[in-house]
Amino acid sequence: MPATITALCQAGELAAAYQQAKAALAERPDSTFAQADMHLVAMTCIKKAMGQSDVVGTTRWLQKLAALALPAHAGRDEQLCWEIRKLLATMAKRQYPPYVEIAELLRALPTITLAPVASLGRSLLLQTALKFKEQLSAEWWAWWNFELLRPEDYVKEIFTPADTGKPMRLPALAETAYGAYAKSLIKRLTPTDKLTGAFGQSIQAEQQAETRLEAQALLPRLEELSTSHADYNWLGYYRAKLLVALGDTAAALPTLLPLVRQKSGEYWAWQLLAETLRPTDSAVALACYYRATKCNSEEMYLGKVRETLASLLHSAGHFGLAQEQLRRLAQAKEAEGKQPPYAAKQLMGQPWFAEVYPVDKTLSAALLATAETAAYGDLPWKPVALQEFIAATAEKPARVRLLPGGRNARPLTVRLKKYPWLAKETLGAPLQVRCEPVNGFEQVVQLAARPEGSPWDTRPTPRPEPSPITRDFDGLLRVQDAGFGFVNDVFVPARLISQHNWTSGQHLQGIAISQFDQKKGKDGWVLKQAKAIEQDKLSSVASPQ
Template identity: 30%
Template structure:
């Protein structure tokens, strides 16, 4: 058998001679797997030579001839080697502008006849190349269903480190995200919407499992939430979206997705749009949310604020030469617009209306009531009591301008130490007389001041010297006032004091 000669010829680059000898050998013994292999490896050498964008037609022709040899599944070495050559060509095609999607699709169809070893480095390389070439095309799902997400290797789930030291997203996260994107409802040029509900429902558990196994992946929970929204499952969408939203809360579009999730509650939608516009983002990216905000402001007759939003939109549209939406032209032509005053900015308005949005973000953290014991207005700090086991202080200016001792707040506390500073996630004023009565009550009795002392007591309640001066109190005087419960850190016990 001339196998040795054929190998030497192809390795030395004398491919035409190797091809002629291998074809003759196969014709003489067509059922022999070795003669088929000899020819297959010659074809492979031709593929290596033609693995470039400009030689696509030649590459495709040799690849088709290799398919025609119909190798069995156990031809692993050849198939594994082929994956790198096909991947090399697809990467080359993906660098062209525009990407020749049809050529890549032709290759995908052809290699579906091969039995690549999986999982393997070669099979993952193949995926990486076709992901790059098809991720923005309508053929992506078809290719991925053939490739099979179950064939991802353990290495595919790890971040890739470039020679520069920069890390890029794991291949697994990239393909899961792209797959989810293609499952979302798609609208064609005629306005028809296509959505494969069954396929989306089938994929959701896989996306959820990925997020649970790899919590450092940022985007799977976002697309899980988008798919749940598309399926109309508003009940589960927040639990899926919240972990992602917390990480990306400074990106405006996170708040737009949250707004979709609570679309049945207009006040929360409005708050989410306010929160989105607090984020720092390029103006051209905020046009959509500004238009939604302007519409809501018009409905609430907040004409100055609405005009301010509309003028921001017009400025961006004109700067980029974009068409102005008809609804905006309609607003501009109305009498309220001419009469309204343009404000310098709506930022302070947004900040006043973000509390509901923030509460959505931390809705899985329970709210609890606290009683305001003391306020330092200059530093925007307050001391609070939640119980005899939980008390401390926190900064309040993110949530409100003013707060008074004796008020009750509903808060979400994240971290803190007993008697120390707490991190507050959400905070709002509430009325709860029952809770308040645990920490504040009316008292009436005789003032007791010892001779020479500048402080006193009314019952067991302490009277600070400043209050003795303020109310001109004297020993034996009958007095009626309010007392609050307070912790004495020196005596390490709870007591009451007059306010």
């Protein structure tokens, strides 16, 4: 009696098992048993190749399995997803993964028809394949069915690193997958010079036409996800970039501007705004590139921005600022042990670069103002007054509370670090803000002085401001848990206590000034200047108020 196919596989006689299974399938192509036997042989061969980390061998058997055109079967498909996911995970851990071979394997997968059933194995295959997103072809994305993402795939995971012990939220699989797909479409929409001649250009035009249809079909889904999952921060970014790649700048700006306002401290937000505006307004685009370089970002990320900005500044005749960008770029590359990009080296090799041009600070300020207007210019200014300084805590940085106009207006807060010039302002100082609604609350996106205003002019019940009243005080400091303190009835702001390292029991002498307390609705005394008495030695300090 001949050995069964299962026995042959277990004995490692795979060639014999394959021939027997192939003959049985040819004789009874509709037999579920013959189909199961052939799939068993193929999976046994795939596992053997995987055990040897043989990506090429695995790809070859995927191609054979695809050629057999076995009917989709949820159970068998799940097994295939798990095995390929295991191989990809192993390759991802290598210091130098074989990207060419992995790309071939990923191109072979779409030739296999899977049952349209959501499953854990299918989701894990997607998650691991995204580690090689640069190798995912257009065919792969067409083969993958986003409709089969599970509800769990839309939930962000909580991960706690062992070194910090602080939980952090990781992007949901759906968020990462849609972002990677959008990024692949953006790349495919960018013309290349790889296809030359009339025939090549014809092929490229046909491919781009198909890609445009895919991109236009994806846009409503990205908008829907951005609405239903407000914490999917990056999808708005990719939607805006996709619109720019499609040439629809007008549609991109309403999506992009809230993102730029929310991420105004990130260089990439200003870079994207510059790329969006560049085709229609090169002057404003230049200003936005310049604003990007002023973000607190590591130099390793700013190379492309500085290179582009230097070229634009040079073309506009702003040689001093252009030299500054090129020198910073060269210094950053030198620190990395690299040479500047070719275009930057070309500029630095020209005679003008050897000349001495001063950096125009007036132009610098004008560029920053232009960029701010581009990002916030469509929002109205609203009057506010400087209401309170809030000291930093272990949980929150130092903040400033702002008082808008109107009896029921909710106070606004901003980080003092973002607007350090506020530390020199007095309480009640007239300011103006532009705000953007975020999660149902008004968020300040731009803050500036309001020269035409008067102190505390946004109070619900304005009253004439009397001349400043002062008095002397002398007593012991009582520091409260919140960080601020009192000397008798004189209020001592937390920032002064922290700045001068004062503690409870500190003997202070000084001058207090009468100021209106918005919370209590009456005048109160606030420290204006003081001297700390310590072992008969005086150290004079002055309040910035």
